[in-house]
Amino acid sequence: MSSSLFYRTLGSSLPTIVRGDGIWLEAADGKRFLDASGGAAVSCLGHSDPDVIQAIKDQLDKVAFAHTGFFTSEPAEQLGAFLSDRASVAGLGKMSGVYLVSGGSEAVEAALKMARQYFLEIGQPKRHKFIARKQSYHGNTLGALGVGGNVWRREPYKEMLPDTPLISPCYAYREQNDGESDADYVARLAVELDQQIIALGPETVCAFIAETVGGATAGVIPPVEGYFKAMRAVCDKHGVLLILDEVMCGMGRTGTLMAYEQDGVMPDLVCIAKGLGAGYQPIGATLASEKVFQAFEQGSRVFQHGHTYMGHPTACAGSLAVQQKIESANLLSNVNAMGDALVEAIHDKMGNQPWLGDVRGRGLFRGIELVSNRTTKAAFDPALKLHMHIKKHALQNGLICYPGGGTVDGKQGDHVLLAPPFIVTPDDVAEIVDRLAKSIDGALAETGAKAA
Secondary structure: OOOOOOOOOOOOOOOOEEEEEOOEEEEOOOOEEEEOOHHHHOOOOOOOOHHHHHHHHHHHHHOOOOOOOOOOOHHHHHHHHHHHHHHOEOOOEOEEEEEEEOOHHHHHHHHHHHHHHHHHHOOOOOOOEEEEEOOOOOOOOHHHHHOOOOHHHHHHHHHHOOOOOEEOOOOHHHHOOOOOOHHHHHHHHHHHHHHHHHHHOHHHEEEEEEEOOOOOOOOOOOOOOOHHHHHHHHHHHHOOEEEEEOOOOOOOOOOOOOHHHHHOOOOOEEEEOHHHOOOOOOOEEEEEEHHHHHHHHOOOOOOOOOOOOOOOHHHHHHHHHHHHHHHHOOHHHHHHHHHHHHHHHHHHHHOOOOOEEEEEEEOOEEEEEEOOEOOOOEOOOHHHOHHHHHHHHHHHOOEEOEEEEOOOOOOOOEEEEEOOOOOOOHHHHHHHHHHHHHHHHHHHHHHOOOOO
16 A cells, blocks of 8 residues: 655655564564664663653643643653753853753754844844854754755755855864874864854854764764863854754763763753653753853843744653653663673674774764775765665664765765664674674675775
8 A cells, every 4th residue: 555654765665663672673564673773863762661651641641732832831840950950060050941842953943043042132133153064964944954064965955045154073083184183183173163253253153053972974973082172162262152962962872961071061052852852752952051041031031932842741751751761770871881882892893894994982872984995094986875775784684773875075985873772781782783794794795895
């Protein structure tokens, strides 16, 4: 029977998922898939956590939905307090305002508007420009896409998007020069941001937006030590806000609740989603620092923005249960332990393969970059679409991973992103790596791709 759904790719013949069991998904035909990427770094608790499911059922018995133009709700208030407390960093600052939405793109849209209105509130109306990074991704809505650097996603809509300046990412594997120290590399990137702000006119620049740990566009690129402290200093020098996008890398994925904790900085605004609700309900949030929140509180007291489903009581109840479970079960310790185990297993299984270019990331947020030559770091021919073949073979082998192309510059390069649930065990890690190695071998054989 034909489907009436408007699929991402028309004519797709996709498995029908009927059941979730821990880190496994089961299709209607009985085939089981090991979820090694949480979909897209979403399902951090797996697919059948009884406590989260019960919390959602309990909330539905009370009230499913109440519009925030008229009411608040207990779950929303509790989740807001939880996030404000946990996202604040002693000695660095407080996250005072939690703006609850329905996903990552909405969280970024809210952050962009919040940043703009902040400057209206404090009497600097000329500030309206944003600076972002190449090989970045901040969402698919027009505002979020407009500050992103994902070439493929932007291409069909480029005439509709603002001309946002894109500076270099912190992509050490590709862009740190031979013999260049981390400190010198960071200093070079800081100068680039500083010069871009000056070129635009500091009085017109609103914010610099970056993923704390780069996500699916370039295959998980963690910053080198000191990078965000340097970027923070440049922003402060010119009165520019720092927006960190932790939609994919936040909420424990990298081993701390907020990824920026590991970088010793406090952003002015931070965007979260995905692991916030772990897929049990759609939810996201924009968190505002005390400075930003107070500007609204002491100014107009109105944020000119909103969505129908923001602060959804059922979504908030589910999300709060997710976060409480991660905390009570001390799952972040497992994220760090299993993240180390995953890297070790990858090197043990694939370390001698000539196509293994780089293994990088933090916690259970890892990227594998494939190359045709380890010495030169040359990418495979983009025409092979190696990443697509890896995904196909992975599904055939009962593995869900998140391959991507255009890793290097939007056109060249292939990678695989791994982001398994926080509940994975050593045996799960071994199974993930075995199935992935088999899938990569199958893709290489099918495409005839050779690595030397």
